Amino acid sequence: MTAEIEPDALSADEAKQELARLADLLRSANLAYHTEDAPELSDAEYDALKRRNAAIEAAFPDLKRDDSPSEQVGAPVADGFSKVTHAVAMLSLANAFDDDDVTEFDERIRKYLGLAGDAPLAYTAEPKIDGLSLSLRYEQGQLVQAATRGDGSVGENVTANARTIDDVPQSLRDAPDLLEVRGEVYMSHADFEALNARQAEAGQKTFANPRNAAAGSLRQLDADITRSRPLRFFAYAWGALSAPLADTQKGAIDRLAQLGFQTNPLTQLCESPAEMITHYRQIEAQRATLGYDIDGVVYKVDNLGLQGRLGFRSTTPRWAVAHKFPAELAWTRLEAIDIQVGRTGALSPVARLTPVTVGGVVVSNATLHNEDYIAGRDNKGETIRDGKDIRVGDWVQVYRAGDVIPKVADVDLSKRAKDAAPFEMPARCPECGSAAIREPGDAIRRCTGGLICPAQAVEKLKHFVSRAAFDIEGLGAKQVEQFYTDGWIAEPADIFTLRDRYGSGLQQLKNREGWGEKSATNLFDAIDDKRRIGLARVIFALGIRHVGEAAANLLALHYGAWPAFSDAMRDAEEGNAAWDDLLSIDGVGAVMARSLATTFQQDAERASIDRLxxxxxxxxxxxxxxxxxxxxxxTVVFTGTLEKMTRAEAKARAEALGAKVSGSVSAKTDLLVAGPGAGSKATKAASLGIETLDEDGWLELIGAL
Structure with a gap:
């Protein structure tokens, strides 16, 4: 009955008993809600208990408990975050950097869809928030899960932390039964400055920029810390849905706003590239006064049906692009030029700078690309920076390309010292002393040391355990360097024999600095967990030159299984069937093919891969x-002119149906789809007895008529 008595009407003993009761109720509710996903109370009931607890504490401050609910947020979280597999991948965006890129984006869309240049085609344009991507999953209107982007497929479970953000609704009315809302967690400029002031006053680490502060705050293992940080959230997209939000992008964003999410008020519908660019300029002019960081404007095809037709590339949607703002500039002194050796042996010059703030970030290093760039030439031998070279001691203009990677843009010759000497790229690897050779047509000088070069070995191992590769919990760059230096691992296969070699004598690892019995056991278990792994991750993890994450996915989908892939790479030689089959993969060219074949056909490399x-x-x-x-x-080949869908759309449709689309006719071709103007491919198909269909026949075959 005490819950019905006004706080100031309670006696001290009654208040003490009531605070104890409320603490028990709220602790149980927090565990049920945050940890067990089985709420015992409605939001209204929970909030009423919290308000009553606060009112009694205000009336009887001396009775405030050490475990007061007013000092707690959510429930304690486990050590580290669990992983969440996204039902719909969280992809990145392609970039546009100037007006021509925006026009080309529109032209690509129209070409893919087969739309005339004057056909109506609307886009949304919205600020690109510089924050941390977050996906919020609602079931039956209740927030049940929040996850970071991670690698696009798997993210971190940050549900307890996301619940502390005021802009994240705990429940929704009239929402689809399943709704994944996606957006950006960010921190305002004013809140960022206040946070850094508090951090400095407390003698704690300050943050470089609002984005880092937001990301670090959301990823705290203690939800109390996250709650103390002023995080905000803009919704701008969605993932899995049980029912559509609307027919258009703008309509869906408006629906999210109606559901209670914060959406950006600068989002606008545009009818042409000219209108998109005009809105971009308007947003750019407001950039300094918005009160939060943005790094560009995102354009999206408004019609969701057209978005569905356009589909996705391996890592980006075809129907969206991020128009980035110009890089910001600053002048500083170049103190030194260091040479770093990468996993492919590339010698990369890095500028060591007197620290300077560029676009709100303190910059002390910048890329110098290669020796031609330093000398004032581009990759075609033509002059850049009016031919001015870069020398140690120079005053240089630094910019952040796409607001991310610092680069040197210009040199102030009026401040150059008279004794400043031109920079010379080393002819030998600074790590192993092997010859560093620049091959004809290559802009990069490379170490010839291969496996004997420690820099290459270490960088390959770091790449092997990176997030998009094996992503082994507890084995990051720092641990790789430690284990390599101590002779514990020299190649990827050695990682998977660590338990056999040192696990039986666990004392050897747990007595090392930074390790204990639990962390050592956890590492061995994490390694074992990655013995079963997807083909694309394995291909990417090998660190083969020119083979990035997207290419690894293409190769994995084409070959399907490791034996087929490895045998094909071992057999591929220019002109033979394996080589032609490799080149038939859309996105694989001769340069990548040679790199793959060379890797698998070198005895030492092949043996190392086989051991892994x-x-x-x-x-x-x-x-x-x-x-x-x-x-x-x-295997399907398209030739001639298609009149009812574009070639790109036909290819995407065929691949979605499980077909392999090739660019050339061979004995392995099963079907030729020939439109008007079909030439030699149709002739060759006829000579080989390959089934040939016209476009209508193809559409009828796949049930699209």
């Missing part, structure tokens, strides 16, 4: 759901 594969259970690449598809597993 012996420890792994490699999962086959996930194939499209092609049940009932009449072209699943078949």
């Amino acid at each position: 594969i012996a420890h792994l259970d490699i999962e086959e690449a996930a194939r499209p759901d092609t049940d009932g598809s009449p072209v699943a597993g078949k």
Whole structure:
């Protein structure tokens, strides 16, 4: 009955008992809500208890408990974050850096869709918030999960922390039964400055910029710390849905606003590239006064049906692009030029600068690309910076390309010292002393030391354990360097024999600085967890030159399984069937093909890879759901002019149905789709007895008529 008595009408004993009761109720509710995902109270009931607890504490401050609910947020979280697999991948965006890029974006969209230049095509334009991507999953209107982007497929579970953000609704009315809302966690300029002032006063680490502060705050293992940080959230997209939000991008954003999310008021509908660029200029002019960081404007095709037709590339949607703001500039002194050796042996010059703030970030290093760039030439031998070279001691203008990577843009010759000497690229590797050779046509000088070069070995190992590769918990760059220096690992296969070599004598690892029995055991278990891994991750992890994450995915989808991939790379030689098959993959060119073949055909490299594969259970690449598809597993070639869909759209449709699309006709071709103007490919298909269909026949075959 005490809950019905006004706080100031309670006696001290009654207040003490009531505070104890409220503490128990709220502790139980927090555990049920945050940890067990089984709420015992409605939001209104929970909030009423919190308000009553605060009112009694205000009336009886001396009775405030050490475990007061007013000092707690959520429930304690476990050590580290668990992983969340996104139902719909959280992809990045392609970039545009000038007006021509925006026009080309529109032209690409129209070409893909087969739309005339004067056909209506609307886009949304919205500020690109410089924060941390967050996905919020609601079921039956209740927030049940929050996850960071991570690698796009798997993110960190930050549900307890996200619940502390005022802009994140705990429940929704009239929402689809399943709704994943996506957006950006950020921190305002004023809140950032206040936070840094508090951090400095307390003798704690300050943050370089609002984005880092927001990311660090959201990823705290203690939700109390996150709650103390002034985080905000803008919603701008969605993932999994049980029912559409609207027919258009703008309509869907408006619906999110109606559901209670903060959406950016500068989002606008544009009918042409000219209108998009005009809005970009308007947002750019307001950039310094918005009160939060943005680094560009994002354009998206407004019609969601067209978005569906356009689909996705391996890492980005075709229907969206980020128009980045020009890089910001600052002048500072170049103190030194250091040479770093990468995992492919590339010698990369790095500028060591007197620290300077560029676009709100303190910059002390900048890339210098290669020796030609330092000398004042581009990759075609033409002059840049009016031919001015870069020398140690120079005053240089620094900019942040895309607001991310610092680069040197210009040199002030009026401040150059008379004794400043031109920079000369070393002819030998600074790490191993091997010859550093620049091959004809290559802009980069490379170490020839290969496996004997410690820099290459260490960088390859760091790449191997990186997030998009094996992503082994507890084995990051720092641990890789430590283990390599101590002779524990020299190649990737050695990682998977650590338990056999040192696990039985666990004392050897747990007695090392920074390690204990629990962390050592956790490391061995984490390594074992990655013995079963997807094909694309393995291909990417090998660190083969020119083979990035997107290319690894393409190769995995094409070959399906490790034996098929490795055998093909071992057999591929220019002109043979394996080589032609490799080049038939859209996105694989001769340069990448040579790099793949060279890696697998060198005895030492191949042996190292084989030693690694012996420890792994490699999962086959996930194939499209092609049940009932009449072209699943078949090789299809398109030729001539298609009149009812563009070539790009036809290719994407065929691949979605499980077909392999090739650019050339061979004995392995199962089907040729020939439009008007078909030439030699149709002739060759006829000579080989390959089935040939016209466009209508193709559409009828796949059920699209």
